[in-house]
Amino acid sequence: MVIYKDGKIYLKIVFWGMGASGKTTILKTLYRITKESKKDIVPIGELQIIEKASGATLYFDRGLFQSTKQKEVYYRVYTVAGQKGFTPLRKKIFDKTDDQTDAVIFVVDSRTKFLEDNLESLLELKTMANDRLIKEIPMIVMLNKQDLDDIIDEEDFKLILKDEKLWYEPKNKLYIWNPIIYTSCALYEQKKDVYRSFHETARRAVLYHVYGEGKAPIEIDISKNSIKAI
Numbered sequence: 030m031v032i033y034k035d036g037k038i039y040l041k042i043v044f045w046g047m048g049a050s051g052k053t054t055i056l057k058t059l060y061r062i063t064k065e066s067k068k069d070i071v072p073i074g075e076l077q078i079i080e081k082a083s084g085a086t087l088y089f090d091r092g093l094f095q096s097t098k099q100k101e102v103y104y105r106v107y108t109v110a111g112q113k114g115f116t117p118l119r120k121k122i123f124d125k126t127d128d129q130t131d132a133v134i135f136v137v138d139s140r141t142k143f144l145e146d147n148l149e150s151l152l153e154l155k156t157m158a159n160d161r162l163i164k165e166i167p168m169i170v171m172l173n174k175q176d177l178d179d180i181i182d183e184e185d186f187k188l189i190l191k192d193e194k195l196w197y198e199p200k201n202k203l204y205i206w207n208p209i210i211y212t213s214c215a216l217y218e219q220k221k222d223v224y225r226s227f228h229e230t231a232r233r234a235v236l237y238h239v240y241g242e243g244k245a246p247i248e249i250d251i252s253k254n255s256i257k258a259i
């Protein structure tokens with residue numbers, strides 16, 4: 030939920046996906062990237078990681094980031110616990126009545142053997158978001174673990190999104206807000222598209238809020254330049 034406090038704006042961004050798809054690793058890598066090099070987004074304070082001894086998230090992870098171009102804009106970033114059986118916890122993070130999510134990054138374990146589990150996680154997200162994905166909640170996809178063998182690619186996942194009515198054709202006004210599908214690796218040493226995908230999600234969260242009043246902005250023509258300014 031967009032929170033205004035002391036002249037600052039706080040947007041809530043959630044990493045969602047099946048257990049062990051890489052959400053916590055992505056957040057940790059994002060934290061390191063934005064701490065170590067000069068980026069448009071910087072971390073504020075430390076990450077809060079709540080995990081089991083196995084490394085699986087037990088409740089959630091949380092971090093606060095700030096836009097350096099628009100210093101009043103902050104991002105409250107969460108990862109959900111992806112393991113099966115944690116649905117109530119995920120609901121608490123994603124859809125708390127007074128703190129709903131402003132943008133979501135769906136993290137896929139790209140290995141083909143996990144296709145069904147990824148789909149199950151996507152369906153749960155759809156149910157939880159109650160038909161608001163893309164229309165009101167901007168969505169980005171990370172096909173993670175691309176460094177491994179036997180993986181799916183963008184075209185494969187686009188078919189899934191089409192099947193789930195999460196992909197619009199060019200004549201539809203929502204076409205420009207179709208999820209961008211990034212092929213990522215979350216491991217710090219081999220990192221790929223971790224910062225880029227978060228940056229795009231953050232940008233969309235601001236645009237939906239500023240230009241769309243909480244919905245996908247479709248009536249106004251936003252030029253690339255004005256989008257870049259955010």
Ligand SMILES: Nc1nc2c(ncn2[C@@H]2O[C@H](COP(=O)(O)OP(=O)(O)OP(=O)(O)O)[C@@H](O)[C@H]2O)c(=O)[nH]1
Nearest residue numbers: 048049050051052053054085086110111174214215
């Ligand atoms: N090879 C490879 N391994 C990855 C990648 N991302 C994460 N991992 C590994 O996958 C395992 C699970 O990663 P986590 O980040 O804990 O996954 P998660 O999505 O947070 O899992 P839950 O908290 O249970 O939902 C860890 O051993 C990570 O090191 C990646 O891009 N490539």
Ligand SMILES: [Mg+2]
Nearest residue numbers: 052053085086
């Ligand atoms: Mg985790």
